[in-house]
Each structure stands twice: as C-alpha cells, then as structure tokens.
Amino acid sequence: MLWAKFRLFLQRNWLWVAIIVGFTVAVLIPVWYMSGMEESVRRYIVGINVASLPWGILQTLVFVGFLYLLQYGGGFAQLKKSKIDASSVKVRFTDVIGLAEAKREAWEMVQLIKDRAALKRVGGKILHGMLMIGPPGCGKTMLAKAIATEAGVPFLSTAGSEFVEVFVGVGASRVRKLFKQARQYAQAYGSCIIFIDELEVVGKQRVFMDAFGGSSESNSTLNQLLVEMDGLTDDKCHIVVIGAMNAREEVLDPALLRPGRFDRTISIGRPNLAERQEIFEYYSRKVHLDPAVDLARLARKAVYKTPAEIENILKEAALVAVRGRRELINYKDISTAIERIELGVAHRLTMSPREREMVAYHEAGHLIVLYLLHPTDDVFKASIIQRAGSLGVVHHIPREELHLSDRERLLGHIKTSLGGYAAERLRYGVTTSGVSADFANAMTIAHEMIWRLGMGGDGLIGDFSVIPSGRTHEGDQLSEALKERLNNETQRILQDCYREVEALLRAEARILDRFAAELLRREELDYDEIVSVFMEYGKPPRPIPAAPGTAPAAPPLPAPPAA
Ligand code: ZN
Numbered sequence: 001m002l003w004a005k006f007r008l009f010l011q012r013n014w015l016w017v018a019i020i021v022g023f024t025v026a027v028l029i030p031v032w033y034m035s036g037m038e039e040s041v042r043r044y045i046v047g048i049n050v051a052s053l054p055w056g057i058l059q060t061l062v063f064v065g066f067l068y069l070l071q072y073g074g075g076f077a078q079l080k081k082s083k084i085d086a087s088s089v090k091v092r093f094t095d096v097i098g099l100a101e102a103k104r105e106a107w108e109m110v111q112l113i114k115d116r117a118a119l120k121r122v123g124g125k126i127l128h129g130m131l132m133i134g135p136p137g138c139g140k141t142m143l144a145k146a147i148a149t150e151a152g153v154p155f156l157s158t159a160g161s162e163f164v165e166v167f168v169g170v171g172a173s174r175v176r177k178l179f180k181q182a183r184q185y186a187q188a189y190g191s192c193i194i195f196i197d198e199l200e201v202v203g204k205q206r207v208f209m210d211a212f213g214g215s216s217e218s219n220s221t222l223n224q225l226l227v228e229m230d231g232l233t234d235d236k237c238h239i240v241v242i243g244a245m246n247a248r249e250e251v252l253d254p255a256l257l258r259p260g261r262f263d264r265t266i267s268i269g270r271p272n273l274a275e276r277q278e279i280f281e282y283y284s285r286k287v288h289l290d291p292a293v294d295l296a297r298l299a300r301k302a303v304y305k306t307p308a309e310i311e312n313i314l315k316e317a318a319l320v321a322v323r324g325r326r327e328l329i330n331y332k333d334i335s336t337a338i339e340r341i342e343l344g345v346a347h348r349l350t351m352s353p354r355e356r357e358m359v360a361y362h363e364a365g366h367l368i369v370l371y372l373l374h375p376t377d378d379v380f381k382a383s384i385i386q387r388a389g390s391l392g393v394v395h396h397i398p399r400e401e402l403h404l405s406d407r408e409r410l411l412g413h414i415k416t417s418l419g420g421y422a423a424e425r426l427r428y429g430v431t432t433s434g435v436s437a438d439f440a441n442a443m444t445i446a447h448e449m450i451w452r453l454g455m456g457g458d459g460l461i462g463d464f465s466v467i468p469s470g471r472t473h474e475g476d477q478l479s480e481a482l483k484e485r486l487n488n489e490t491q492r493i494l495q496d497c498y499r500e501v502e503a504l505l506r507a508e509a510r511i512l513d514r515f516a517a518e519l520l521r522r523e524e525l526d527y528d529e530i531v532s533v534f535m536e537y538g539k540p541p542r543p544i545p546a547a548p549g550t551a552p553a554a555p556p557l558p559a560p561p562a563a
Pocket residue numbers: 362366420434435438
C-alpha cells in the first residue's frame with residue numbers, strides 16, 4: 001500500500017522530482033567544485049558556459065519535442081485533465097437535495113464499496129458497474145460524487161463525448177488510458193470510481209453492417225470499454241464504473257447491460273413539490289432574494305422543473321432585477337424570468353385597435369374557460385404581448401405533477417383550446433385565423449381520445465391506430481364505416497365541448513368583457529391579478545391539493561364546477 005502510494009506520487013509528480021535532482025547535479029555540484037579554483041580560471045569556465053547556453057537550450061527543446069511526438073502521437077490520445085481526488089470532491093449525501101429514492105439505492109452502493117471484504121468472504125457478487133438514468137439537470141453527477149465522497153474513494157470523471165474522435169483507435173486508446181489511471185488510483189487507495197457522463201454517446205448499439213466503415217471508430221471504442229469492464233475482476237484494485245445517461249437504457253448496446261457490466265440501474269426523476277421547495281430554498285441562499293417571496297408558492301408554479309432549470313430561473317430573475325436596478329429579487333422578477341424561459345422574449349408588432357381587441361377577447365375566452373372548467377390546471381399568466389409567433393397567450397400549468405391524464409383532464413384541455421374561438425364568435429359573430437393552433441391542439445387530443453384511448457361515448461374501445469390502414473402493403477384493414485364512426489365520434493367530442501364552452505361564456509359575458517378590457521389596459525395579467533378579478537364576481541380559485549406525504553388540508557382534486 002505504502003509503496004503503491006509512493007509510486008503514484010512519483011507518477012503524478014515526476015516533473016518536480018526531476019527538476020530538483022537536475023538542479024542539484026547541474027548547479028550545486030559545479031559551484032561547490034569551482035569554489036576551490038583560481039578567480040581567472042573560474043571566470044573563463046563560467047564565460048564559455050554562458051556563451052553556449054542558448055544553443056544548448058535549443059538542442060534540448062528539439063530533443064524533448066521529438067520524444068513527446070513519439071510518446072503521444074501528436075497529443076491526439078490525450079484525455080482531458082479530469083482527474084479529481086475524493087478529498088477534493090466533497091459532496092456529501094446531505095448536499096444532494098431531494099432524490100430520496102435514488103439516494104437510498106446509492107447508499108446501498110456505498111455500503112457495497114465499503115464492505116467489499118465482507119462480501120468477498122461470503123462469496124457475494126462484487127459491484128462493477130451502475131447506470132444512472134434520468135432527464136438532464138436532475139443531479140446525476142452530484143449523486144455520483146456523493147457516492148465517491150461517502151465511500152472515501154477517488155473519483156475520475158469524464159464524458160462520453162470525450163471519446164468521440166474522427167481518427168480510428170483514438171477513442172479506444174482513451175478508454176484504455178482512463179482505466180489505467182483508475183487502476184493506479186485503485187492500487188493506492190483500495191478502490192476507485194469512474195464516472196462516465198453521456199454514456200449513450202459511446203454505448204449506443206454497435207453497427208456491424210456499414211459499407212463505408214463510418215461506425216467502426218465508435219464500435220472500437222465500445223469494444224474497448226467492454227474489454228476493460230470485463231477486466232475489472234482483479235482482486236487488488238476495485239473499480240466501479242458509474243454511467244449516466246438521459247435516454248432510456250434501450251439505446252445502449254445490450255452487451256453493456258450484461259451481468260458484471262452495468263447490471264444495476266438507478267433512475268433519477270424530476271423533483272416533486274416538497275423537493276422543489278427545498279431546491280428553491282437551497283439556491284435562493286446564493287442570490288439576494290426578497291424575504292417576502294413565498295418559496296412554497298414558487299415550488300407549485302415550477303411543476304416538472306429540474307434542479308438545473310430552477311437554478312436557471314433564479315439566475316434569470318437576478319438579471320431581471322439588475323436591469324430594474326433593484327437590490328433584491330422580488331416575486332415579479334421570478335415570474336418574468338419563468339415566462340421568458342417558457343414563452344420566449346416579447347417582441348411587439350404594430351396592430352390595429354380592432355385586431356388588438358379581438359386578440360384580447362380571444363385570450364380572455366381561454367382564460368375564463370381554463371379558470372372555471374379545467375379540473376387540474378391553473379392559469380399562470382395571460383398576456384396579449386406578442387412573442388415568438390403568437391399574438392397572445394394564456395399559460396397554464398397543472399397544480400401538481402400528473403403522470404396520467406383522465407378523460408376530464410383531456411376534455412378540460414379541449415375546452416380551454418376552444419375558449420378563444422367561442423369568445424370571438426360570441427363577441428364579433430365572425431372568427432379569425434388566430435384559432436388555427438387552438439384547433440390543431442383540440443383536434444389532436446380528441447382524435448387521440450377516440451382512436452387510441454377508448455374515451456368515446458358509443459362503446460368503441462381499443463387502439464385503432466395500430467391497425468394498418470391507408471396504402472400499406474397489408475392493405476386497408478379498417479373499414480370505411482368504422483373510420484367514419486370514429487371520426488364522427490371525434491367531432492362529437494369537439495361539438496359537446498364547444499356547446500359547454502359557449503354556454504359558459506354566454507353566462508359569464510360580464511367577466512369576458514371585463515377581462516378583455518383588463519388585458520387591453522394592462523397587456524398582461526398575473527395569477528394574483530386574475531384571481532382578484534374573479535373574486536369580484538364571486539368565483540374563488542379552486543383549493544390547491546395537499547402536497548403528497550402531508551395530511552390533506554383540502555380534498556384532493558375537486559370535481560370541475562358544473563357549467
Ligand atoms: Zn388561442
């Protein structure tokens with residue numbers, strides 16, 4: 001162990017050792033020797049040496065350059081310097097926010113690394129590889145670092161894209177180098193963790209039939225990775241490879257998932273409500289946030305956001321605050337930041353007053369239907385400021401992350417989409433081309449409900465889209481009558497929704513006029529402003545469902561109010 005540590009020290013610091021030894025031999029010894037000579041002889045020797053110094057330096061440089069070229073082939077196979085010791089990583093498990101489930105599995109892994117000796121005595125399987133799968137920005141790298149820190153082993157980090165080169169064999173030689181380095185660390189410290197981000201870049205399925213040989217480079221890189229992972233059975237040096245990827249594991253070459261390679265998977269998901277609040281608290285400590293900002297409310301607003309996106313929101317909000325010459329970031333800044341990230345930056349067109357008014361009514365229609373009829377989604381913002389290709393927007397987000405949509409929710413989407421059309425028709429008798437995106441949206445959902453989800457009213461169930469139809473080589477297996485029935489059913493959903501929406505807007509015509517006027521006056525309305533207007537007409541917001549894991553303060557999802 002001590003000898004291995006000394007060798008590692010030499011391998012890492014050979015340059016300094018060489019410089020100290022060289023300095024002693026080339027300077028200290030001659031000075032000591034010449035100190036006994038006569039003054040004139042000494043001057044003569046020193047003079048000759050100084051005069052020939054430039055030539056000597058030039059020769060040395062040429063020599064070293066040639067050596068370098070021979071050794072490294074021009075530097076192509078160099079790995080980026082990404083070696084980090086465990087002591088310098090210092091990410092504890094408590095620093096990883098949220099991810100309770102993934103952390104539990106990762107903790108088991110830490111135990112496996114620590115208890116390797118016990119495991120070997122029992123004859124258990126020694127862990128060599130683990131996959132972390134999840135959307136980008138959810139903390140995979142943090143978790144891998146935390147595993148290294150808690151297990152107290154060195155951590156080598158690299159990314160799949162570092163192995164991609166045009167030159168055949170360079171990727172493979174980089175893989176070899178990475179594992180060689182890991183083996184040195186493992187010999188010195190007992191274990192070592194290799195972290196490969198973007199594993200799908202190197203690990204995607206091998207292509208064997210390629211006429212141009214275009215894929216042989218990535219094949220050879222992957223083959224080398226497989227060979228190195230199989231070589232990890234050495235008792236003395238324990239190396240664990242952690243691969244992280246965004247895509248699902250099906251894109252990986254099946255050989256990578258075999259026992260002894262990446263045979264364990266931790267899935268890392270987006271944070272839930274309570275975790276998002278923790279993340280907001282964590283990052284808000286790094287910026288100057290107005291203490292009045294309600295982080296719990298922000299966490300509700302940031303449904304489906306990853307930790308990286310939340311960090312980005314707060315940074316963008318800081319920019320907004322700086323531009324407004326404020327010292328503290330307030331709620332409005334954060335709201336503007338979310339909107340900028342989600343909806344794009346505003347760019348104004350010159351519109352005629354009538355056009356602006358039509359847009360205002362259109363958006364007010366969406367807004368009222370969303371607020372009063374949608375069972376799961378909340379309005380987040382309504383605006384008639386033009387942004388990237390749209391004239392106005394009513395932005396809505398689910399109150400809590402949902403993993404399924406039921407019939408009521410899908411109908412809610414359709415009704416909300418039709419709200420703009422209905423408002424234009426009620427107010428002006430004619431409608432505009434502004435409804436095209438809304439119609440496309442409503443039609444897609446209705447079609448899906450009938451053709452694929454069995455949500456129609458006339459008893460047809462099944463996914464009809466899997467049956468070959470149209471000009472396939474199997475012919476058309478859906479009868480015209482059946483297609484007509486399905487399409488009629490789709491149209492019926494749209495008609496039913498439209499009737500409901502029109503009745504609602506007719507009944508609430510006063511609120512429609514009011515919101516159109518508010519939008520024309522203020523251009524955009526935030527959640528609080530929208531709710532306060534509705535409250536004037538005696539329409540409180542639906543209660544927010546309780547966060548999972550806490551006692552329900554209000555009934556979960558209330559039924560949508562009848563129109
Ligand atoms: Zn619309």
